[in-house]
Amino acid sequence: MNRRTILLLGTAAAATVGAAIMLTPDRTEPPVSTATPLAFPGLAPRLANAARIEVTRHDGTLTVNREGEAWVLPAKAGHPVRPEKVRELLVGLTELRLTEPRTANPELLERLGVEDPTKQGATSSLLRVLDAQGGVIAELIIGRRRMRVQGNVPESVYVRRPGEAQAWLAEGRLPIDSDPNLWIDRDIANIPRERVRAAEIERVGEPRLVLRRGGEPDGTMAVVEPAETPELDEISLDEVGRAFEFLTFLDVQRAADIPGEKIGEARFALTDDLRIAVVAHKDGENLWVRLSAEGGEEGQRLNARWQGWAYQVGQWKEKAFVPRLADLVKEQRAPAPDQAPAAEAPATPGTAAQPAPPAQQPN
Known part of the structure; x- marks a missing residue:
């Protein structure tokens, strides 16, 4: 078999394989989505009715109220809060994703900082967003943040829904603060x-x-x-x-x-x-x-x-x-010790003062 015949047979085989691939139905499944579920699906449009934000810790509750287009702090005589602070928090809630389920053992929740926020000494915080009638739009117990050890890695935090034992590791940023001074521009x-x-x-x-x-x-x-x-x-x-x-x-x-x-x-x-x-x-x-x-x-x-x-x-x-x-008025400083008037030198010990010589009488 000469070289020309071998090339012709190879070309025909390749064409046959290509035709078979094109004519065979595609039975492969679409790739599985790796996107993690949102903690609050469809939250964004409901936040248009938000009228109150509460952050509850074991030592009290911080409240931020909506008055018209502004958000104010009752704890600071109704002084306006920084708009970007509220915006960052509400956007963070809409984008928060539950990435990994963690413990559901109530005895282990404290390790993640998602224990009962009203418990004395608890480190957790209960975040609630309410409408004007007091209805709950979103609520979440927020625990410890997970430290990032690499660059370009999203922030994450441990969370738990009130009334549920299951704790989650969630991906996203929730700038939650219970100190009113951190909400206002001072x-x-x-x-x-x-x-x-x-x-x-x-x-x-x-x-x-x-x-x-x-x-x-x-x-x-x-x-x-x-x-x-x-x-x-x-x-x-x-x-x-x-x-x-x-x-x-x-x-x-x-x-x-x-x-x-x-x-x-x-x-x-x-x-x-x-x-x-x-x-x-x-x-x-x-x-x-x-x-x-x-x-x-x-x-x-x-x-x-x-x-x-x-x-x-x-x-x-x-x-x-x-x-x-x-x-x-300029402060008047006392004179330094080395500038004090010199004291009269004492007589040498053991010697008596010599009397002055008598005045010479004129001849």
């Missing part, structure tokens, strides 16, 4: 010191103070009223100019419910025609302030955030917002 303002050009301060029971900054943007603050003062401390003066730098609050109340007694007020003049007024109250050791602004779009924006609220700020801000003249 920033009040962050205005650079260079923008503060002057301050007029009226402290209860104290003479009026007026401070102005020198001509240059980085000039120092100086007291211009009263005209004569003791030597002043530059750092304390500069703190008045820094009154609105990185300003955050520790607590918040409705402006009408500001605690304590009024201790003074101040008016600050800033660049770009911005003016800020501060009313300060003292409640024990706590300092509370009400703020208002005017001047262009910036003043309107600040007022929209501040209006109706009183903020507890750090105690050290008292000397920035409503200082006394005594708060600005």
Whole structure:
């Protein structure tokens, strides 16, 4: 058999095999989907009716209520929460997937942190999303997060449905917090010191103070009223100019419910025609302030955030917002020991003082 015959037979065989493959019915099953089931199928449209979020732990319940288009914290006098915080939580619920069943033994649930959240010392949290009538839209007991040991691996957490013993390992992110301070934006303002050009301060029971900054943007603050003062401390003066730098609050109340007694007020003049007024109250050791602004779009924006609220700020801000003249005076240091007047040297032990020679009489 020559080479030509072998090639012709091989080509015919290949064609026959190809025809057989094409004509044979495809009886193979479609690949099995590896997608894990959602913890709450069809949840997204139902969340449009969400009106309340509850996070219950053994030491209490945090509540977030919906008021119109905003979400607020009753524990913080109804102050708005960060919208992205709520959005991230609700989206996390819609995308949460149950990946692996874990223990159903009630005695082992504590190991995963999905025990009864009301049990003393429990580490679990019960998350509930309710509608306006109190109906449950979604609820889940959330336990320990599973640590990721590799990059690009989704977050996972142990969960359990209330009323069920079965615990699950779930894939997804649920940023759940029971601390109300983690739900709100505590920033009040962050205005650079260079923008503060002057301050007029009226402290209860104290003479009026007026401070102005020198001509240059980085000039120092100086007291211009009263005209004569003791030597002043530059750092304390500069703190008045820094009154609105990185300003955050520790607590918040409705402006009408500001605690304590009024201790003074101040008016600050800033660049770009911005003016800020501060009313300060003292409640024990706590300092509370009400703020208002005017001047262009910036003043309107600040007022929209501040209006109706009183903020507890750090105690050290008292000397920035409503200082006394005594708060600005440079501290007088006592002289160092080596600068004290020298004492008279004592006589050498064992020797008596020699009397002065008699005066020489004239001849």
